[in-house]
Amino acid sequence: MSDAMTLDTAKTDISALFRRKRLTAFAVPSVILAYFVYIFFAFDIPGLAQRADWDNAVTLASDSWSHKVHVTRDNSSGEMEYSVEGERKGNYPDGQRPAWVSGEDIVTVDLGGDHVVRFLDGTATEIEIPGFGLVEARTEGRTVLTNLPEAVPEWISVSDRRVGITTPEGRITITGSKTEVFNYFPGWELFFFTFESPYHGQPATRILFGDRIDPERANIVGAVQDFWNNAMWRHKDVVWAIGETILMAFLGTFGAAIIALPLAFLGAKRFAPVQAARFGIRRIFDFVRGVDALIWTVVLARAFGPGPMTGALAILVTDTGTFGKIFSEALENVEEKQIEGVQSTGAKPLQRYRFGVIPQVVPVLLSQILYFLESNTRSATIIGAITGGGIGLMLTQAIQTQKDWEEVAYYIILIVLMVMLMDWVSGKLRARLIKRSH
């Protein structure tokens, strides 16, 4: 009788459990689905397609791995200029110009694929486009006159003031003040040396093993100097910025650890018998953590101004809270026996901590600190973008100018390598620590 009763209750229990499980199996996915539907409209995903600028995406994708050379004629003085990316730092030296430009009185630019641009007398220009014909243009004051028909294909834009032609081989823009031709090439131009450097265009073997190119300096010294001071790519500034970012992470992480360790003793039940003090310390940790790196950065930037110190302090303050919490939890889990052993030799409290507690927790704490060092390198990049220091700042600046995408790509690659390097170093050190403590 009672057996049947328990069997019955067990049965109903089980079927209730199954019902519950079945319900959750459907309820959880449907709640998540409902949430995604809500997000779909809250984030205005349908409107995203209109807001998105696909031209920007194309510029970004093509610019990040290629460069363009500008051929510019000043339409009032008639002077020609050749430069990489249209930057003064990338100007071709006087009397030099790219090999695909020829002619003295009539300068001819061969864009490739039979696309040819000729700079004629005065302000006149003619552009040969296969399959379209010959475009003639000249400027009078601020007006641009062309032989283009009323209806033009969409890769040509015409107004009184400006004519823009985009061909697969390059781009041409004509305004009253200047006529400009952009020719695109793959690769990062002038990455190693700018035109000013005598080492530009020299093969690596010549620099390494050949005669002195610059009589003043040994080849390798000179090459390193010119590379380091490259005005176009600013390798020196980039290296400094990465150093600053790592410095922020290093100072912040270890500074926080140094401050948090003694405080953690006050927050651990075993070492701080006064409950009120423990409670107070723990709430301070919670507060500091809760304020978050963003607000600390904002507040500290007011006092210390932009720079790596502010970033380091923001990391330091936030992580003091985190470390304080982690450390005091670790301290509560220490083995009592070792402390008693040290105490039996007549050690004073401070000695008990030093020889009974610290050796037990150091591997655990160090491994936590190293883990944070890696993640803080990433945080330092972000904080640097807000507070104005390190590679984060250089990256945001490069993105905000919206044209040097090859530099953005360069910085992104360096940031990823930097974080992976820190990850690797901290992983190696942690593995060694764990091996030693076992």
Place this chain on the structure above:
Amino acid sequence: MSDTTLSRADPSHVATIQSSYMAEVQRRRLYGGLTLLIFVLLMVSGFMIADDRNAGGFWEGLSQVGDYPAEVLSEAWEKRADLPGLLVKYFPALIETINIAAVSTLIGAAAGLVLSLLSTRGLARWPRLIGLFRRIMDIMRAVPEIVIALVLIFVLGGGPVPAMIAIAIHTAGALGKLFSEVAENADLKPVEGLASTGATWGQRMWLGVIPQVAPNYLSYGLLRFEINIRASAILGFVGAGGLGYELRNSMAWGPGRFDEAAAIFLLLFGTIVFFDQLSSRYRNRLTEGDRT
């Protein structure tokens, strides 16, 4: 080596053992001291370089740390009557920040789950590609959210979507690594049992592995959600919408609008503490449930 020395040892050798032990101790102390010295030198010189390259000096700044919070607080206190209204005004921004974090955690965790199973030895669908998936996760983890967010803002325009994608990518990499560490310790017997019934790879993972690792995964996911709320606020500051964006605007206005800044500070702080407590409570329950 030490065994042979010991077996040969007679009382006169005890002194040698002791002296060599002392020498060992001294050497350890020397190395320890040297490491400490190098560390202190690094910290001090690092501090000096950072101080040198900072716009304001450390020591002058230290006395001014309290100024800004004091200004904000005093102004907010004067206008304390407006505070509830401001809290209501910025509540939608707060919801947006939390939504960004929640969606990116969900998407990131789902992607991380798949990536982790694909890169765990014994479970992977294509064992040869384990290395590839691990590298993909390494790269996803290494790219700071702000990099992806800024690039996407350029293409997609401001708003929550770039931040969401950026955080989701990072989350997938970070959770993928943690998930795969957990999955490595999963019992393979249920998987083999399922395989013997002809279950597909997806069924084996879903029915054989996921139930084992779910509590740990959930706990990591909650921790990540907490981290992502902070990340989402920070990305707002660079233009991705939400509370961070409002904070930057109210700061740009400067004095006179500090009550708004204070309201935003308060909302952000409250949210972070709230989710921090919530997630740590749930995580404790999950891991304790694991033990029993």
